[in-house]
Amino acid sequence: MSDIIQLLPDSVANQIAAGEVIQRPASVIKELVENAVDAGAKRIDVLVVDAGKTSIQVIDDGKGMSDTDARLAFERHATSKIRQADDLFSLHTMGFRGEALASIAAVAQVELKTRQATDDIGTSLSISGCKVLNQEPVACSVGSNFLIQNLFFNVPARRKFLKSNTTEMNNIMMAFERIVLVYPQIHFTFRSNDTELLNLRACGENFRQRIIDVFGKRLNQSLLPVGVDTTVCKIHGFIGKPEASKKKNAHQYFFVNGRYMKHPYFNKAVMTPFERLIPAGEQVPYFIYFDVPAEDIDVNIHPTKTEIKFENEQTIWQILMASVKESLGKFNDVPSIDFDTEGKPDIPVFNQQQTDDFGFAVPKVDFNPSYNPFNTNPRQPSVPSNWEQLYDGAAAQGDNDMQQPGDFDEAALFQTDEMPPAATAPSATIASALNGGTTIEDKSPAHYQYKGKYIMTAVKSGLMIIDQHRAHVRVLYDGYRKQLEDKVGNTQKMLFPEMIQFSPADNVVFQKIMPDMLTLGFDFSDLGGGSYAIGGIPSGLEGLNPISLVNDIVALASENTISVDEDINHTVALGLARDAAIPYGQVLNNKEMENLVNELFASANVNYAPDGKTIIAILSQTDIDHLF
Known part of the structure; x- marks a missing residue:
């Protein structure tokens, strides 16, 4: 009997890996921009055509690659960030799997131009569906220039299930925003179909300015700073004021060591202090940055690396919630009392002396300090001596006359459910009186x-x-x-x-x-x-x-x-x-x-x-x- 277990060809293995890493055009942009950040780029330009379905181009001014590195970068498990297994638990970079470029090349047509600062000439590389078509020297700028065309051209089923250009473009912008919000020191630009959508100039470590540049100046008025530094972690960032709450799409971002993450548990820590301040079901914007020792987190539990495991999760939860509470308490919107008297009129202080500044005597006021207006009531109604005669003959009217509202027994109104039904049910006459002369059934x-x-x-x-x-x-x-x-x-x-x-x-x-x-x-x-x-x-x-x-x-x-x-x-x-x-x-x-x-x-x-x-x-x- 012949053997049935065999190794997959690299082209097939790369397409399988691409199914995990490259799900849509946004995935390509995420991987390429993260690599550009790790390459030390000071400027990164992203250009897309037809929401990335036709082409995606990422240009950076990073350190670039040699001709050998450019070729090896497209091999599976090729990386510059890991040398041994222990390195997986002390990562300080964005990408590290060594599958991104190989996965992209497996499902698209790729052109790369790259040069190092120490080289006089760069390298041009063309790959289509894992096959290297050409590699030759070329004159180019320092850094890397990736051009990705016809994504999923050789996987029709994957391309068929791409969404509309609007949906894909929305996903691209979300992926791009998650990166630019972490690196305010890098100049980013984004163009779609030759239209510039973003031009984010470098602003040092001013995270607030980067947030404003991305989401608009109106958000600046609603941001409260958050900051705490402990031995477990360092947290900084911003939370929105209660009036900035929205039903949906409130711009909520967590970043750990420069990487975007989703964390429902930490989201609860941020939202708990707002429970009595915003309507139920609404959300407030926040931009929270965590600095945690690399050995205390595991970023390799999800293919897209958006879910991260923390070693001290409960401790960080408490620190985060306390920090948000402190920020809300410190920067609440209660108007402060202004004690600045510069330029204000002079209000004289009360002088307790017997004469004022002009020599006139201060008038005396007589009052009784022991007077209490509640001790006596001079308007108490007097009771007539013959009050019994007012009700003479009232009992003789009998039950034949209709009772007036208020004449029925008050005890009937306060009877509990434990009393017999006959005792709790009001009479038809009482019901009629309570409902303006009509029965309850007619009034229902x-x-x-x-x-x-x-x-x-x-x-x-x-x-x-x-x-x-x-x-x-x-x-x-x-x-x-x-x-x-x-x-x-x-x-x-x-x-x-x-x-x-x-x-x-x-x-x-x-x-x-x-x-x-x-x-x-x-x-x-x-x-x-x-x-x-x-x-x-x-x-x-x-x-x-x-x-x-x-x-x-x-x-x-x-x-x-x-x-x-x-x-x-x-x-x-x-x-x-x-x-x-x-x-x-x-x-x-x-x-x-x-x-x-x-x-x-x-x-x-x-x-x-x-x-x-x-x-x-x-x-x-x-x-x-x-x-x-």
Whole structure:
């Protein structure tokens, strides 16, 4: 029997590795930019065409490579950062696997031009699908210039499952932001289809300035510094003020030793001090940088290295939460008392002497220090001596006359459930008096609101329970979808336009959905640099914060895959409906509940909200009877 176990060819092995390391164009940019940072570059330029599907170019002025290193860099497990196994536990660089370039070359066409400062001439290398096509000397600048073309050209299935250009571009910008926020001392530029989206000049170790350059000056007003230095770790960065909270997309970043990471456990440490300061479900922005001994963390537990294991996780959690609490307490927004009296009028101090500065006697005030106005009550009502006669004959009227409100036994109002039913039930006369002359049954409303969240209505099969917020979302969503289809929308002009600024990643999404938002009635003016003036909003949304409204729609669009007009229409309509819908906790009268129920049942889909969540639940009469 022949052997069945055999080694895979390098080309196949590289494609398998590429499935872990290179998932989309953003992965290519992440690996190449990280390598440029490790090469000591002071300037890194990134250029993409068609969201990286056509080409990706990364140019740096780092130390470059020799002709031999340039060739070896594309071999599997080739790296300049590891010499022995122990080095895996004391890494201080970004990339180290030695699979990135080999994986990229396995699924794309690569051209590399590189030169070291000590060499007079550089090296040009061309690779396509793991095959070296050409290597020759070339005149080029010091550093490295990678050109990646036709990503996944030889893996059609992978290329087929790439998302729309908007989605891929959004992922690229997110990956790029995670790197530039850590290295303010490096000059970064980013161009898409020959349009410059970012030009981040070096600003030393000024992390705050880099954050402002990426996300806009408006965020600067909402940042509070955080800082603590212990033997376990050093933490520095910024947290947002409570008023900067958002429902989604609040720019939350953790970095450890210059590497972006996701850490839900530490996220809880940051958000815990905000629990009583922001609405439930909202998030605050934060940019937290950890400096931890390399031997105390493991960055090799995930292929993309975004999940990191800490040795002293619980200790760091406590340190982080205490630091955030201190920052919130130290920089709270309570206005301080201004004791600066320069230029202020002189207010004389009270002089306790018998005469003032002009020689006039100070008038004396007589008062009784032991007087207490609560000791006596001069307005106590007097009791008439013949008060018993006022009630003569009251008992003789009997029970045939209708009782007046307030004449029934007060003890009946405070009887507990432990008393017999006959004793607790009010008489029909009392019920009539309490309800203005009509019986309780006649006065019973058609709907009942439970805890400001559910509308309860008796139906033939039992008790119908309606989620009021989801019901209103469904009604509004259907209306907005119809407006988009009919291309009809009314605009309510704003007296004072509001300015909104997007990060590069959000700006890409916003430009994609802006035409549909204009159709609904929004009015935008492009101010350049990712800033827009909101001059109007759809009619009927008066009272809503226009900036929060637009941000919520963009955040929802960022989370969803937007590839066709149908998806864009759905996302815009859903985001607008969610913000405009009746919130939980809003008290509705019976007429409002009746209108909402009628509008819901006129909808094409009564049972489910646009996001698939249940709107209506029926508690059957049988189940109710079983409870008793």
